[in-house]
Amino acid sequence: ILKKYFWEIFPPTEDFDWRANLSHLIETGSPTHNGNIRYRPPLVKEEVIINIRSHPLKNRENNIIGTVSLVEYVTKKAKLEEGLRRAYRELRATQEQLVQSGKMATAGRLAGGVAHELNNPLGGILGFTQAALLDTKEDDQIYKDLKAIEEAALHCKEIVSGLLNFSRQTKGEFKEVDVNKAIEATLALVNHQTKLQNIEIVKDLSSRLSKVTGNFNQLQQVFLNMVTNARDAMPEGGKLFITTRNIARGKKVEATFLDTGSGIPEEHMDKLFEPFFTTKDPGKGVGLGLSVSYGIIKDHGGEIEVKNRKGAGVEFRIILPARRITAR
Ligand SMILES: Nc1ncnc2c1ncn2[C@@H]1O[C@H](COP(=O)(O)OP(=O)(O)OP(=O)(O)O)[C@@H](O)[C@H]1O
Ligand SMILES: [Mg+2]
Incomplete structure (x- = not known):
């Protein structure tokens, strides 16, 4: 398309200012290459991805009299690449x-x-x-x-x-369990201790929580370890937020334990669930709590996750499959 300014065909957008780009080329005389620019042409709905290469056009006296630009539409290729990269990340x-x-x-x-x-x-x-x-x-x-x-x-x-x-060499009996009840029963056990240590327990337990299939005592053991770990992380006192709710459209039950304690150093994160990993003094901790909890939750077909919360302490998330209600 001759005798037209570039930006008449491709008006500048927020993402890319052609005019500045081409003036730079005219000033310096060096070719430019801009790869994978997202561009939404005016009046067109779909975003495209383009590569632009521009070369100076010179006359015999070596003066720049214009530019030659090659615009390549790479939308499909770039989207494929993006998909591939995402798939790779997921695989990793x-x-x-x-x-x-x-x-x-x-x-x-x-x-x-x-x-x-x-x-x-x-x-x-x-x-x-x-x-x-x-x-x-x-x-x-x-x-x-x-x-x-x-x-x-x-x-x-x-x-x-x-x-x-x-290691699950002892297998408990599985029945219908109300996770809220298991949490309440656990708190009843430690109520006295936590009060002594100035730990306030803030509960937000869903009243419509689905039941799970599991072993009440084992789940209680997991919750007890969550609470004692939080307690140990807050020697000066603090708060422990405990919540339960239905997730995944009622197909799963989530319980979270968020404390205001010391947090966990990044380099410990991938060792937490290993047997005998502990940072506590001998006699205070053996390092079995989380590995036992991990075994129990896996046995229940669930997941247990941990993350540091900025400005707070640590959050443990336990996800259990909800009990399937069999049709009549
Ligand atoms: N809420 C938490 N805040 C900070 N660190 C934690 C928390 N929970 C666990 N940890 C860290 O993870 C380590 C392992 O926890 P785990 O419950 O497996 O063992 P333990 O509490 O040290 O000993 P045990 O539970 O066998 O008495 C702890 O020593 C501590 O360093
Ligand atoms: Mg523990």
Whole structure:
């Protein structure tokens, strides 16, 4: 199209100012190439994507007398590329998830095996200690020592049963569970402790929450760990927001636990659910809470996610499939 200014054919848009672009070319004499510009031509509804290459047009005296511009419509190609990139990103995310859950499965089997092996000798230690206690007078020094051994062995038993739970070698019974009730029951257990530590619990539990299929005690164990972790993250006190609601058009139930605590350093994020990962002092935490919780939630066909909330603390999100109501 000769004898027309470029911008008469392609008026400038917000995204791209042809006039400035071409004046630059005329001033400097160097070719320009602008790739993948989104352009919505006036009067046309659809956005197009174009590539523009412009070259100076010179006369014999080497003066620039115009420009030659090649406008290439690459809308289809660019959209395909975009789709491909998106698909690739999704694939990467799925792959990472798979690697992570593979790691968890291995850790789970390993932990389960070790726990199983430890269970018998531990039973022996506990049994003999308790027998010896029966034969010892309470004011004997050895009685205190035996008591200490018994206590330590009981503590080990707790860890072992946590591990067995995590690796799902003990299988609980699944029934209809009201998640709100499991949360309330958990809070009743810790009410006293949280009050002592100046932690205010702010509940927003949906009154129309769908039921889930699951094991009440196991779910309670998960919620208890959410609350104790939040408590440990707020030694100076704070707030714990607990919400439940239906999501995915009632097909899923979501429970969130948001605290105003210390948050989690980025480098810990991918280790949280591994057995024995803890930042707490020995005696305060073993690092089994979240790995057990992970095992339980997976067993329920659900998801557990964690993220740091800027300015707040940490938010744990637990998603469980709602109980399917079978047709009459
Ligand atoms: N709400 C939270 N705020 C900050 N850090 C957290 C929170 N929840 C978990 N963490 C971090 O994750 C780690 C692992 O938690 P997990 O519940 O698995 O083990 P633990 O609480 O250390 O020990 P256990 O639960 O076995 O007594 C914690 O040590 C802590 O560093
Ligand atoms: Mg814990």
